[in-house]
Each structure stands twice: as C-alpha cells, then as structure tokens.
Amino acid sequence: MCDYTQVHYKCSHLRYTVRAWCTRYQETQKRCQPNVVAIxxxxxxxxxxxKMSSPSIA
Structure with a gap:
C-alpha cells in the first residue's frame, strides 16, 4: 500500500497527498489501496x- 497524508483545509475539504509510492505502484503504475500514515x-x-476573491484594482 502507498503511504498518504490526509490534509484538512480551512474550507473543510480534505486532500490526500502521497508520501511514498509502494513497490507495486513503481512497477505497474497502478494505484493500490491508500494507507494514511499522517494527518x-x-x-x-x-x-x-x-473563486470569491476579486482582482486588485490599480
């Protein structure tokens, strides 16, 4: 299993970022079940x- 970090943002969304690809992924480029090792x-x-921010006016 590949190691992931679960990231929590201010907007309440979650993202999962890869910490380390497992050997299976490195050999096949097929993703396997994620293993969350950090939050x-x-x-x-x-x-x-x-998308709510307005452009600055000079």
Whole structure:
C-alpha cells in the first residue's frame, strides 16, 4: 500500500497527498489501496485558488 497524508483545509475539504509510492505502484503504475500514515491541518489555507476573491484594482 502507498503511504498518504490526509490534509484538512480551512474550507473543510480534505486532500490526500502521497508520501511514498509502494513497490507495486513503481512497477505497474497502478494505484493500490491508500494507507494514511499522517494527518496534517492547514486551517489557514483553502484547498485551491479562491473563486470569491476579486482582482486588485490599480
């Protein structure tokens, strides 16, 4: 199983980022069942670019 980090964001979304690919994935490029080995909280960040922000006016 590949090792993943579960990441919690301010916007309440979760993402899973790979910490290490397992040997099976390295050989076949087929993903296997994820193994969550760490939980990270990024409560000061949204998961992506905010669509609510307005462009700055000069």
């Amino acid at each position: 990270e909280y990024r409560l000061d960040e949204n998961c992506g670019p905010s």
